[in-house]
Ligand SMILES: Cc1cc2nc3c(=O)[nH]c(=O)nc-3n(C[C@H](O)[C@H](O)[C@H](O)COP(=O)(O)O)c2cc1C
């Protein structure tokens with residue numbers, strides 16, 4: 193999809209009295225509207241963070257330490273935001289992050305962001321804990337680029353089964369999330385006594401898996417809670433080590449990415465263990481409280497990887513300026529999390545498309561006004577650290 197940022201901007205300016213009826217423009221507006229349409233517990237599940245919320249706040253605040261230093265008198269008539277990732281040309285340096293349990297947000301569940309990303313031409317990273325099974329998501333996406341995120345199960349046969357199913361359904365990369373072998377201390381969810389998996393949300397891939405189902409005493413629909421507890425037990429893989437990552441590496445020839453890296457030494461370990469890409473992430477501050485912001489982690493990780501494999505980044509991206517700062521500090525692309533989750537709750541597939549279109553338009557205008565015509569021209573010289 194081509195997004196004409198100035199046309200998009202002009203259409204909104206010219207909407208006159210209709211403007212109030214349009215979908216939100218800013219992240220804050222999407223968040224406020226999601227709060228209105230969702231019940232307190234599902235809203236709290238998305239909005240919440242671990243502990244005191246230090247990591248989540250820090251992710252967002254970190255962007256203020258860097259300021260864009262524009263160049264002027266550059267020809268910015270033509271602009272190009274496209275990047276190349278694992279052999280695919282992607283129109284914008286944006287992916288949809290894996291976000292599970294989408295049926296708590298919208299009845300279409302993961303089908304809505306999957307279709308939106310297919311229309312936009314950006315990769316969709318489907319969560320292991322999606323409510324809709326991966327085969328159905330693949331069917332809705334045609335040939336569009338999709339990656340599968342894995343919470344590495346304890347059971348090796350279940351691991352193999354998830355990977356084989358993803359390969360058979362046309363997913364073109366596997367993302368192993370390593371920051372969540374235990375669920376963080378999430379006070380909002382604890383106060384609401386809310387864990388959506390226990391009522392079957394987010395269980396699409398487990399409840400449809402032959403290996404998983406054969407490990408149960410009775411079919412998942414006979415005892416949803418027991419089956420969900422078993423799935424969570426598989427995910428609570430507290431003995432997951434680099435050796436287990438090797439096992440996953442041996443199971444697939446697809447590009448393998450590791451998600452949840454914030455330490456440069458772990459980035460080097462991941463490279464040595466054969467990953468093809470690193471996702472610098474702290475899970476949007478939902479796991480470890482008081483942790484380093486991902487933007488602050490990027491420079492040292494970029495330094496240690498030396499361009500050998502792509503580095504992607506998420507956590508705290510809310511605006512076009514954030515995207516440019518992340519790219520300036522070493523990211524090839526960013527993943528968007530909560531912004532699209534809120535948009536999904538407010539307006540389903542249309543909402544997801546809209547929030548991404550606005551982010552793209554803002555990024556493109558920011559790029560141009562800072563004196564660059566291509567995302568390839570963005571490097572450290574774009575920003576200065578001010579505090
Ligand atoms: C409601 C919710 C569910 C999530 N589920 C997953 C998941 O299933 N797998 C995963 O790797 N990350 C998951 N994440 C983390 C996101 O992939 C991403 O790292 C994070 O949302 C980025 O931070 P941001 O929300 O501040 O943009 C989830 C995040 C949220 C908000």
Ligand SMILES: CCCCCCC(=O)C(=O)O
Nearest residue numbers: 292321343424427428478
């Ligand atoms: C063991 C799987 C827990 C997944 C929790 C989903 C998620 O990533 C999040 O809520 O954050």
